[in-house]
Amino acid sequence: MENAIYIDSLSKEFKLYASRPGLKGAFRDLFTRNYHTKVAVDSIGFSVKQGEMVGYIGENGAGKSTTIKMLTGILTPTSGKIIVNGMNPHKDREKFVNTIGVVFGQRSQLWWDIAVQESFQLLKKVYKVSDKEYEEHMGHVIETLDIGPLLNKPVRKLSLGQRMRCELAAALVHNPPLLFLDEPTIGLDVLVKLKIRNFLKEINEKFNTTILLTTHDLSDIEALCQRVIMLDEGRVIYDGALQQLKESSDDKKELQFHFLEDINVPELEQLTIDIGVVWRKGGTMKEFIALVPAKDEKIAELIGRIVTAYKVRDMKVRETTTEEIIRNIYEKGNVVQV
Template identity: 65%
Template sequence: MNVIEVHGLRKEFKSYSSRKGLGGAFRDLLTRNYTVLRAVDDISLNVKQGEMVAYIGENGAGKSTTIKMLTGILTPTAGEVRVNGMDPHRQREAFVRTIGVVFGQRSQLWWDIAVQESFRLLKKVYRLSDEHYDTHMKEVIETLEIEPLLDKPVRKLSLGQRMRCELAAALIHNPPLLFLDEPTIGLDVLVKMKMREFLKNINRKYKTTILLTTHDLSDIEALCDRVVLLDEGRIIYDGGLEALQNNWVEGKQVEFEFQKPVAKEDLEHITRDFPVKWRAAEKLRGWKATVEGDDDTVSRVMSIVMSHHSISDVKLNQVSTEEVIRNIYEEGIHRHG
């Protein structure tokens, strides 16, 4: 069963520009210059019940615009959208009862009242019975560890505390579909881990479908098996996370930490006979080598580097999702002709 069905979805915005000077201002009164920006460009997408899908791309790729159309906030310029069997924009009142939404940059909680009062107001909005609310929210509150926060006004919460409460608020009515737009932005590692574990639990227990947009690629690796990659309003990849890593980056990654500073040009020179790409690592005097080829090729590259330079440490890593995405955008092989 498809929870989300999108076909030929498009969203265009008009951008107006002003002419210079007083004369230009008068001309603007009569006719306006504008350009059409296509934020989402003819995308098609199906998401099945129980899937956890990462919807990712660079800033301006069209992620948030898509989410707003799927949740009924924006009306598409063209195309068909069915979410939970409904048109999100035309059947707005019935539709919003079947989804939960968390926007990392916006709050659905009332700023000056206690968290539990916001929950009670949302309970009335969704017309939930006392029994459903008490049973379901007790579990959510315990799992997210927010009971000590219920009596506090939202404005007095830290970012991590507020985001856990936002997630609880989105799940008050136990929706079958959850949209998460940058839900872990600015959070510390411990809070992220708690939220990820909670999302995996509700997915297992209730088959909750989750569509996640994020710039934190560790969220994707922890939660999602499927990745939809967006660029300039178009889907350029839709498939498994493992396949994405295998298809876009061949070979293995070796991370060297040198005892003395080493120039990239020197590393490229000594490994010029091998298919190697060098990139600076986070560690001081650290460099990463992505080596295409078999284990023998990797071993020979390691031997050459270590014969020319003193090494403090060396590690053989799996190429990270972050590296994969960076390679796709930097190499430009995703561009449409």
């Protein structure tokens, strides 16, 4: 399987102007300016196979959007190598853009004051899509995204959810083999998100479309991507399977016990002192929560001891979410080793 994306030692630096404080500083700035260099992307490297759906995640300012802009040819790298769909995005610009689709959640590629279908027709001409190809492909896209009733409306009259579905359709007018999605579900309600996720899964299965997804909504990542690339301060700190990230993190599982009898925390701590359990009081008098290392043998041992020693009315197991795992990684500042 060939690579849709290949980058090696990719870096991007920005030269930023720093103003001096006060009136005297402003006067000095007229003659000499202070500059400093900001490294947005710091010598990163990874590859994405054709047909993969990869989540590209990180905090604000981590370098995600800068990477996307370099991969799409909007920005020129300071150094490093980029090959996307077998081409250099900056040197083969005109040919290259015909092989990608891009959706930026906070920017529009649709014309604001004209009907949606007119924007589609303009894009059809830009990408030189034949009438037959357009009808076959876009007919399915329009039906699946349920945007038929929106085609005659100006873009400015659409809600955010309606516009994002139309933006996604616009990115697929030429049925590109590679799709870049930068915050495509930002601000959308649950039903619209679900519709977009199902559609992305469908085009990936039907056309083997490669998708690189950048988002802060980790439920999108969990629903669509088996692999994640995590960025922090311009560097890749994790690249691998989402499930492996969960398993490798030193998180704990939360077990909630509702007892039929009166119990106190010291009793529970004495019973489980050698397992490494942290106990705390729950929301009701007979409810207690145990934080236990996320290892099967520890969890099994805890449950066995509790149900043997006490009468339990109910028990729930809550796994640490992907969002919590990733937040813990950033808070600790650790590179994930897997």
